[in-house]
Amino acid sequence: xxxxxYELLNGRLVMNPPAGWPHGEVEARLVxxxxxxxxxxxxxxxxxxxQGFELPSGDTLEPDASFVSTARWEASPPSLGRFLRVVPxxxxxxxxPSTAARDRGEKKGAYARAGVREYWLVDPRARMVTxxxxxxxxxxxxxxxxxxxxxxxxxxxGLRVAVSELF
Numbered sequence: 001x002x003x004x005x006y007e008l009l010n011g012r013l014v015m016n017p018p019a020g021w022p023h024g025e026v027e028a029r030l031v032x033x034x035x036x037x038x039x040x041x042x043x044x045x046x047x048x049x050x051q052g053f054e055l056p057s058g059d060t061l062e063p064d065a066s067f068v069s070t071a072r073w074e075a076s077p078p079s080l081g082r083f084l085r086v087v088p089x090x091x092x093x094x095x096x097p098s099t100a101a102r103d104r105g106e107k108k109g110a111y112a113r114a115g116v117r118e119y120w121l122v123d124p125r126a127r128m129v130t131x132x133x134x135x136x137x138x139x140x141x142x143x144x145x146x147x148x149x150x151x152x153x154x155x156x157x158g159l160r161v162a163v164s165e166l167f
Contacts, residue, residue, distance in 0.1 A: 037159040052083035063091035092120035
């Protein structure tokens with residue numbers, strides 16, 4: 001199976017489209033903080049942006065960071081070498097000018113309908129994090145955490161992220 005994120009352009013392999021800075025650094029910081037909360041208690045698995053999820057709706061998405069609880073992981077079918085066929089408990093997207101509209105609209109809706117329990121939108125330009133909680137097949141209005149505040153998760157026990165430490 002080929003990787004649709006790459007194309008041959010003028011004889012060179014080019015990622016289509018690559019994320020701009022500081023996306024990768026913010027992602028690494030967020031994944032590290034998720035891991036620090038999840039791994040000591042063995043709550044589940046933390047995955048980065050290269051992991052695709054095949055959702056029950058048929059949508060295939062790859063959040064920038066995600067958490068899958070042990071219960072959901074153990075109930076999911078084997079997926080070695082394929083997209084995971086499990087719904088993450090928490091999905092996070094890091095906004096960029098080219099993805100912000102999709103992350104706030106289509107992807108947010110797809111995650112909600114699939115049963116993602118918590119959705120984080122991380123905005124490096126505004127230096128803020130918005131955390132949305134599940135209300136069945138949609139998300140609530142979200143809680144905004146600004147620079148100087150600490151974002152908290154209702155899904156991952158002990159996950160507290162100082163917004164200023166992400167940027």
